[in-house]
Amino acid sequence: MEHDKTTRYYQYLEKLTDEMNDPDHFDRAQFVALLTEISEFFGLSKGVTEFYENVMMEQRGIGEVLIDYDNGHGDVCIVDRRFITKTQAVIRGRLYIAAETPMLPDEDIRRGDLIMRCVLGLVSRNRLIDTVETLMFHDQSGFPNLRAFARFMSHECMNGGISGRTAVHFNLRHFGMINHDIGRAQGDIVMHNYFDLLDETIGETGIICRVGGDNFVMVCENQYVEQVLEILSGYPVPFGNEQRVDVSGYVGVYVLPDGFIWTQIGDIMDKVTAASQAAKRGNHGNIVYFDQKMHDMKENQVRIQALFPLALEKHEFHAFYQPKVDVYTGRIVGAEALCRWFHDGQIVPPGQFIPVLEQNTDICQLDFYMLETACEHLRKWLNEGRNVVRISVNLSRKHLMNVDLLDRLLSIIDRHLIPHEYIEIELTETTTEVEFNSLKRVVSGLQRVGIFTSVDDFGMGYSSLNLIRELPWNVLKIDRCFVPPDDETDTSTTSLMYKHVIAMTQDMGLECITEGVETRRQVDVLRKNHCGIAQGFFFDKPLPVEEFEKRLDQQFYPI
Numbered sequence: 001m002e003h004d005k006t007t008r009y010y011q012y013l014e015k016l017t018d019e020m021n022d023p024d025h026f027d028r029a030q031f032v033a034l035l036t037e038i039s040e041f042f043g044l045s046k047g048v049t050e051f052y053e054n055v056m057m058e059q060r061g062i063g064e065v066l067i068d069y070d071n072g073h074g075d076v077c078i079v080d081r082r083f084i085t086k087t088q089a090v091i092r093g094r095l096y097i098a099a100e101t102p103m104l105p106d107e108d109i110r111r112g113d114l115i116m117r118c119v120l121g122l123v124s125r126n127r128l129i130d131t132v133e134t135l136m137f138h139d140q141s142g143f144p145n146l147r148a149f150a151r152f153m154s155h156e157c158m159n160g161g162i163s164g165r166t167a168v169h170f171n172l173r174h175f176g177m178i179n180h181d182i183g184r185a186q187g188d189i190v191m192h193n194y195f196d197l198l199d200e201t202i203g204e205t206g207i208i209c210r211v212g213g214d215n216f217v218m219v220c221e222n223q224y225v226e227q228v229l230e231i232l233s234g235y236p237v238p239f240g241n242e243q244r245v246d247v248s249g250y251v252g253v254y255v256l257p258d259g260f261i262w263t264q265i266g267d268i269m270d271k272v273t274a275a276s277q278a279a280k281r282g283n284h285g286n287i288v289y290f291d292q293k294m295h296d297m298k299e300n301q302v303r304i305q306a307l308f309p310l311a312l313e314k315h316e317f318h319a320f321y322q323p324k325v326d327v328y329t330g331r332i333v334g335a336e337a338l339c340r341w342f343h344d345g346q347i348v349p350p351g352q353f354i355p356v357l358e359q360n361t362d363i364c365q366l367d368f369y370m371l372e373t374a375c376e377h378l379r380k381w382l383n384e385g386r387n388v389v390r391i392s393v394n395l396s397r398k399h400l401m402n403v404d405l406l407d408r409l410l411s412i413i414d415r416h417l418i419p420h421e422y423i424e425i426e427l428t429e430t431t432t433e434v435e436f437n438s439l440k441r442v443v444s445g446l447q448r449v450g451i452f453t454s455v456d457d458f459g460m461g462y463s464s465l466n467l468i469r470e471l472p473w474n475v476l477k478i479d480r481c482f483v484p485p486d487d488e489t490d491t492s493t494t495s496l497m498y499k500h501v502i503a504m505t506q507d508m509g510l511e512c513i514t515e516g517v518e519t520r521r522q523v524d525v526l527r528k529n530h531c532g533i534a535q536g537f538f539f540d541k542p543l544p545v546e547e548f549e550k551r552l553d554q555q556f557y558p559i
Contacts, residue, residue, distance in 0.1 A: 008041060009111050012034070012037075012038050012041075012115065013114070013115070013118065015034055016034070016115065016118040016119070016122070017118070031122075032068060032069070035047055035068040035069050035119065036068075036069045038115060039068075039069040039071075039095075040069075042104070042108055042111070042112055043097065043101060043104065043108075044069065044074075044095055044096065044097055044112065045070070045071050045072075045073040045074040045075070045096050045097050045098045045101070046067070046069060046070045046071070046073075046074025046094075046095070046096035047067075047068040047069040047070075047093075047094070047095055047096075047116075047119075048065065048066070048067055048068065048093065048094045048096075049065075049066045049068055049091070049092070049093045049119060049120060050063060050064065050065050050066070050090075050091070050092040050093070051063050051064045051066075051089065051090070051091055052064075052089065052090040052091075052092075053088075053089055053090075054088045054089065054090065055084070055088065055090055057090075058090045058092075063090075068119070073098035073099075073101075074096030074097070074098070075096065075097070075098055075099040076096060076097050076098070076099055076101075077094050077095070077096050078095055078096065078097055078103070078104060078109055078112070079093070079094060079095040079109065079112050079113045079116050080092070080093075080094045081093045081094075081113065081116050081117060081120060083120060091120050092120075093116040093117075093119055093120045094116075095112050095113075095116060137151065139210055139212075141188065141191075141192075141210070142192075143195060143209065143210035143216075144207065144208070144209040144210070145209055145210060146209060146211060146217075146265060146269075148207065148209050149207060149209040149217060149219075149265065150264075150265050152207040152219070153219065153262045153265075153268075154262065157261075157262045161260075162219070162256055162260060162262065163256070163258050163259070163260065164221060164222050164256075165206070165219050165220060165221055165222060165256050166219070166220060166221075166222055166225045166253060166254065166255050166256060167217065167218070167219050167253070167254045167256060167268045167271070167272050168217070168218045168219075168220070168225075168228060168229075168232075168251060168252070168253050168254075168272060169211070169215070169216070169217045169218075169251070169252040169269070169272035169273050169275065169276045170215070170216055170217075170232050170249035170250060170251045170252070170276060171214060171215050171249055171250045171276055171280060172191070172194075172214035172215075172216075172247060172248075172249050173247075173248050173249055173250055173286070175187070175191070175214040175247075176214075178190065178245055178247070181245075182239065182240070182243075182245060186239045186240055189239045189240070190237050190239045190245055190247060191214070193237050193238060193239065194235070194237045194247050195208065195210075195216070197231060197235065197237070198216075198218065198228060198231060198232075201220075201224055201227050201228055201231065202218060202220035202221070202224050202228065203220075203221075203224070205220070205221050206218060206219050206220030206221060206224065207219055211269075216249075217268070217269065217272060219256075219268070222255070225253070229251065229253070229287055232248060232249045232251045232287070233248055233286070233287070234246050234247070234248040235247060235248070248286065249276075249286070250276050250277075250279040250280040250286055251275075251276060251279055251286060251287040251288070252271075252272040252273060252274065252275025252276030252277070252278070252279060252288055252289075252290060253272065253275060253287065253288070253289045253290065254268065254271040254272045254275065254289070254290040255289070256268075270298060271290040271294075271295070271298075272290065274290060274294050274295075274297065274298045274301075275288040275289060275290040275294060276288065277359075278294060281355075300352060300356070301356045301359070304352070304353050304356040304357070305356060305357075305360075305362065307343065308353075308357065308362050308366075311341065311343060312365060312366070312369060316341055316342050316343055317339055317340070317341050317342075317366065317369060317370070317373075318339075318340050318341075318342060318373075318544070318545075319337045319338070319339065319340075319370060319373045319374055319377065319545060320337075320338045320339075320340050320542035320543055320544055320545075320548075321335040321336065321337055321338070321391070321542065321543055321545065321548040322335060322336050322338060322535060322540060322541065322542040322543070323335050323535070323539055323540050323543075323548070323551055323557075324336065324389075324392075324513060324533050324534070324535045325533065325534055325535070325539045325557055325559075326532055326533060327523050327526045327527050327531070327532060327533065327534050327559070328527065328532060329556065329559075330556045330557040330558060330559040331555060331556050331557075332387075332389055332551060332552065332555060332556070332557070333389060333390075333533060334389045334390045334391070334392065334424070334533070335389060335390075335391055335392070335548065336391075336392045336393075336394075336426070336535065336542075337370055337373070337374045337391055337392065337393050337394075338350075338394075338542045339354070339366065339370055340542070341353055358396055358398065361398055363396045363398050364396060364398050364399055364402070367393070367394065367395050367396055367399065368408065368412065370393055370394070371393045371409065371412050371413070372412050374391050374393050374423075375412060375413055375415075375416035375418050375423075376416060377391075377545060378391060378416070378418050378422055378423075379416045379417065379418060381549070381552070382418075386549070386552055386553070387552050387553070387555055388422060388552075389422075389552070390421065390422050390423070390424050390452060391422060391423065391424065392423075392424035392425070392426045392452075392454060392475075393423070393424070393425060393426065394426045394427075394428075394456065395425055395426065395427055397427075397428060397435060397439075399442070400435055400438035400439055400442060401438060405442060406442065406445040406446065406449075409425070409446070409451070410449060413451070420449060420450040420451045421450060421452070423451050423452065424451070424452035424453065424454055424474070424475065425446055425451060425452070425453050425454070426453075426454045426456040426477065427439060427442070427443065427453065427454070427455065427456060428455075428456045428457050436467070439467075439471065440470060440471055443471045443472060443473065444471070444472060447472045447474075452474040452475060453472075453473050453474055453475070454473065454474060454475030454476065454477050454511075454513070455467065455468065455473055455475070455476050455477060456477050457477065457479040457515075458476050458477060458478050458479055458501075468505075468508065468510070473510060474510065474511060475510060475511045475512075475513060476505050476510045476511070476512055476513070477513045477514075477515055477535075478498070478501060478502075478505075478512065478513070478514045478515065478531070479515065479516070480514075480515055480516025480536075482494065482497060482498045482501060482514075483498065483514055483516055483517065483522055483525070484498055484522075484525055486519055486521045486522070495525075498525070498529060499529050502529045502530060502531045503529075503530075505531075506530065511533070512531045512532070512533065513531075513533040513534070513535055514526055514531050514533070514534055514535070514536075515534075515535045515536060516535075516536050517534040517535065517536030517537075517538050517539070518536050518537045518538050519538060520538070522534075522536075522538065523538060523559070539557050540557075
């Protein structure tokens with residue numbers, strides 16, 4: 001009899017070992033059936049395995065408790081094994097017999113203990129596989145990541161291809177403001193609920209993954225695209241106590257062509273990202289389909305980014321100066337330094353390279369280069385005794401997070417011995433509260449050292465009135481959108497807004513400039529509303545330095 005029990009015992013150990021050595025074919029139901037058979041054979045009443053991520057979770061009772069076998073009479077614990085792994089996870093196993101059952105022989109308890117060790121090893125192995133799966137294919141918030149996306153695409157290509165599907169990239173619109181309004185914890189709930197809604201919509205034949213932050217990419221069958229785009233156009237998402245918030249996205253869409261071959265993640269990401277960025281720029285609506293024109297723009301972006309470092313080194317970028325003119329006297333009172341790129345004998349239009357450089361920190365290098373160039377010209381003019389005017393230089397919002405920005409600006413200006421009153425830094429309005437706070441730090445710092453600051457394109461950004469109320473600007477540049485067209489009356493909405501913006505600026509003691517002035521009537525409008533300085537084609541286009549020097553010598557425009 002004992003010999004038979006020993007034989008069966010080793011047979012069970014062999015089966016458990018087989019389960020441990022073949023993780024790819026692990027069957028939970030089959031494994032539980034085996035544990036049931038073992039428990040009944042040894043006269044056990046109950047078997048329990050537990051898994052906790054760490055000791056604290058164990059103490060709080062937060063983990064997985066698996067009842068491997070239970071006939072309802074598990075009263076006395078005869079084996080209790082607890083292990084702490086190298087990752088600090090806690091694994092525990094216990095075996096029970098009924099109270100009325102005689103205590104098992106020591107040999108059977110030893111065998112049960114060894115079997116429990118095997119079970120715990122198997123649980124530990126499976127949990128490790130789950131952990132690796134989670135870490136490899138999910139981000140810290142639990143969303144599938146780009147590795148999961150690549151795995152899905154590779155699998156689908158190996159099993160019939162991905163014809164008849166569409167890729168979508170979307171950036172959640174103004175999600176930072178949602179987090180600000182309802183709190184980050186509730187914002188996370190909203191994001192997960194929105195994700196779940198889209199995931200449920202596309203089903204198991206598609207996948208949705210988070211690229212990072214509030215950016216996602218998905219692939220789904222074409223039959224679901226209309227419903228997906230409807231949700232991405234705006235959908236009320238629940239959170240908290242029966243509250244809802246409207247969530248929408250900037251969406252890029254790429255319909256995978258017949259015969260599309262997947263080789264790497266860039267095959268899709270480059271296209272849908274370019275389309276969603278076009279949507280975010282707002283020129284073509286919030287949903288943009290990738291097309292050949294966008295492909296050409298993407299190639300141009302790659303080319304510009306590749307050419308930029310050498311172009312900067314070879315001084316292919318030149319400062320052109322557009323005068324700022326007193327509308328009453330015609331006197332040149334300042335100028336804006338604008339960048340022009342000369343490459344292989346051709347001028348590269350700013351609209352082709354500035355937006356590309358603004359996609360990363362390349363634009364910051366160019367801004368510093370332009371400031372350096374402007375300071376070199378100012379020093380030359382001062383040395384020559386010319387009629388020097390204040391020169392304004394643009395800074396991208398990309399600079400705002402640079403805590404060393406003020407030191408870098410001052411090092412350039414002071415190295416050329418430029419009196420601070422001859423430099424003006426133009427900064428565009430911000431679009432978020434975080435940027436606003438950084439902008440406030442930069443403007444205040446420039447003011448402390450006597451460098452002029454101006455709001456560029458006033459009226460186009462975030463909380464414009466708050467911007468000029470809280471920040472110590474010197475100059476306000478009114479965007480061309482406020483300038484009344486020639487065919488508008490003095491009582492039109494645009495004319496009235498312009499009039500009151502000028503009045504407000506003057507009451508606050510700010511210098512006021514209107515840009516985009518192109519006609520005689522617009523000059524008359526500036527005079528009538530007491531805006532004393534204009535910048536625009538009516539007086540001059542941006543000029544090469546030699547031509548601008550001639551204008552400086554003339555000092556006045558005939559008006």
